[in-house]
Amino acid sequence: MNVLILSCGTRDKVVQYFKQALGEDGKVITTDCNPYAPALYEGDIHYVVPRMTAPGYIDVVFDICRKEKVTGVLSLIDPELSLLAKHREEFEALGVTVIGSSYELCERTLNKWEMYCWMKKHGYPCAKTYRELSAFREAVEAGEVTYPVFVKPMRGSASLQISKAADDETVEFLFHHGDEMIIQEYMTGQEIGADCYIDLISGEVVSVFTKKKLLMRAGETDKAISFKEDMLFEKIEQFVTENGFRGQIDIDIFEKDGVYYFSEVNPRFGGGYPHAYACGADHMTLIKNNLFGKINEKKIGNYAVDKVMMKYNEIMIIDAVADRK
Ligand SMILES: Nc1ncnc2c1ncn2[C@@H]1O[C@H](COP(=O)(O)OP(=O)(O)O)[C@@H](O)[C@H]1O
Ligand SMILES: [Mg+2]
Structure with missing residues (x-):
């Protein structure tokens, strides 16, 4: 079983976790349009590919799938999610599962106005x-x-x-x-992040990890603390199921006076996912099970609470690439 991670960028940990989950059972193949994307070099095999918007890009991805006998594909950037969803059937014909939500859902979540309209129509508290x-x-x-x-x-x-x-x-x-x-x-109150996995086969929400954001820096969660709250799990499960998401998603929520306001969804691994993984929410193994045709058991809230995540920088050194010196 081989997993292809597109536009891996600087998400080194996501690649490492997949390698850990697959072990001897398969390879992790990474791509990025920039040879200086560090996460490329965490993969067993990597490809520097054209920009996602370049003509013929999807054929390059199909070629990699054929050559590397890819079983499952996912992307780590927003604009590529719809592209994968759009070509789901062609991937399936190659024996490749797209680990992600439907085209319609990817488009809805990319558009904050559309998402707002949907939430209002379905009665979810939101700004x-x-x-x-x-x-x-x-x-x-x-x-x-x-x-x-x-x-x-x-x-x-x-x-x-x-x-x-x-x-x-x-x-x-x-x-x-x-x-x-x-x-x-303008929303005040506690910002919350949720990393969820929705089984690709059963369509059921099988894992939810929630954290309170303690500090935001440069648009990212810099420090956060894991916590559990049954009422929040219920709301998230209802929201996710009603939308119909599949695979990994990341949700932003505000809590004020006991009310949970849904803010936005990224239907992919969010930048803060390593916090969830470190606390025991190993979604790479859930993906592996699905790719093996196995349905995951529902285990909501199966992680350590009161664990604080603090981000810091890392570096990687590689030889200069010939045409980029
Ligand atoms: N209505 C709002 N009121 C207060 N803060 C907000 C509001 N919307 C977004 N934010 C803050 O801005 C950040 C980014 O906004 P978000 O809607 O998540 O967009 P994106 O992450 O796609 O750039 C959020 O994480 C939150 O901290
Ligand atoms: Mg956001």
């Missing part, structure tokens, strides 16, 4: 969101929303172009100086 300045201003007039508010791109990621705005003038400026911006009620 009030506006896609038009006029609708936002009407809501301010009506007292539905108060300053400060949060302005961010509809299809943003990595906390790029996100801002807090305290008045109409700032909101207007931010709204017109970004790409398809949305305006949101």
Whole structure:
């Protein structure tokens, strides 16, 4: 059994965990468009590939699948999730399982406005969101929303172009100086992250890990603490099942006055996943079981609590690549 990890970037630990889970049972193949993506060199075999947007990119991926007898494929970056989902049948014809959600779901989660509409329709508490300045201003007039508010791109990621705005003038400026911006009620309270695995065969949520975010830095969780709360597990399970996610997902949640507000979903391994793994939520083994045709047993909350994750930097040294000197 061989696993292909696309756009591995700097996610060295994710590659290492897969190697650990597969052991003698298979190889881990990594790709990235940059030869200086350190996680490439954690794989058993690696390929430097064209950019995801280059013509013929997907055929390069199919070729790797054939050559390396790949059993399962996943990507670690948002825009590639929809691409994999779109080609699911072609992958299947090659004997490759796409470890991820449907095309429709990948698209919905990439678009924070679409996700908001879905959550509202299905009755999940979430931050009030506006896609038009006029609708936002009407809501301010009506007292539905108060300053400060949060302005961010509809299809943003990595906390790029996100801002807090305290008045109409700032909101207007931010709204017109970004790409398809949305305006949101400013959320206070405890930020929570959830790393979940939804069995690829049964469709059941089989593992949920939750952490309270203690410190955010450069758009990432820098410090966090693991915790458990049955009511939150129930809400997450309901939310995930109703959406219909598959495989690994990462959810951002705010907790205020005992209410859990769903904020956003990344249907892939999130940057903070190593915290979950270190506490015992080994989702690589769950993937391996699924690729072997085995359904995973549901074990929600099967991890150590009160474990604090603190991020720090690592480096890797390699020989310069000929055309990049
Ligand atoms: N409505 C909001 N109110 C307060 N903080 C927010 C709000 N939306 C996002 N944030 C903060 O900004 C971060 C990034 O926003 P998010 O919606 O998760 O986008 P992405 O992670 O895709 O860039 C969140 O982790 C959270 O800390
Ligand atoms: Mg986020």
